[in-house]
């Protein structure tokens with residue numbers, strides 16, 4: 001399998017806090033991988049560095065063999081590395097299709113203020129095709145604000161793919177999605193991304209989701225990688241069970257008001 005992104009000894013500090021260190025990861029074309037780790041483990045710092053939101057303190061990030069360290073986010077996005085955030089970045093008062101058209105307009109280099117002039121039948125067709133890929137074309141004319149959270153998140157992630165990225169980072173895609181919706185939501189999402197061979201790395205706290213949808217898992221602990229490999233192996237690793245999954249159990253109990 002072709003390695004598309006590789007990090008070498010990646011490190012980021014905030015004053016005395018070492019948020020991430022010695023991060024060595026290889027991501028292959030089209031692969032799906034989950035990232036686990038309790039709060040403060042360094043997951044977001046890692047994603048922020050490879051997507052250009054945060055410069056590393058040291059280390060290297062190679063995309064198709066070329067360094068992307070120091071490039072602005074916009075250039076990294078253009079190269080094919082995109083992301084979505086935990087909270088959907090949508091215009092709630094606009095329709096789904098208008099949100100998509102704004103994302104497409106920006107990806108095409110036009111200013112959103114000139115969107116009306118920039119929208120062509122081809123662009124609308126492209127927006128509908130993207131919505132269709134994520135199974136949400138029937139919501140096109142609905143206002144985003146009235147949609148269920150799972151649909152809203154699919155719109156947000158569909159928008160993150162307007163530039164047809166080769167590599168997509170998703171920060172807790174299932175957060176805020178109801179327990180009933182989660183499995184179907186992830187099924188739709190992963191199928192849509194696989195249909196275009198997009199490599200996807202998703203941060204996730206729900207181990208059932210990780211086990212179901214991710215063949216490979218990277219476990220972060222205290223800013224570094226504790227384990228990286230096939231999901232069953234990583235989730236059975238003693239240290240991962242003690243330091244990562246144990247932490248997730250307590251986190252879940254607290255949020256669900258269960259046993260502490």
Ligand SMILES: Nc1ncnc2c1ncn2[C@@H]1O[C@H](COP(=O)(O)OP(=O)(O)OP(=O)(O)O)[C@@H](O)[C@H]1O
Nearest residue numbers: 014017018019037038039040041042043044045046
């Ligand atoms: N901008 C910042 N300034 C100072 N410290 C930061 C900053 N961003 C992150 N940190 C610290 O870096 C460490 C790693 O944080 P990070 O957000 O990467 O963890 P995480 O694994 O994504 O956690 P979560 O699951 O809560 O999102 C934490 O100790 C955090 O407090």
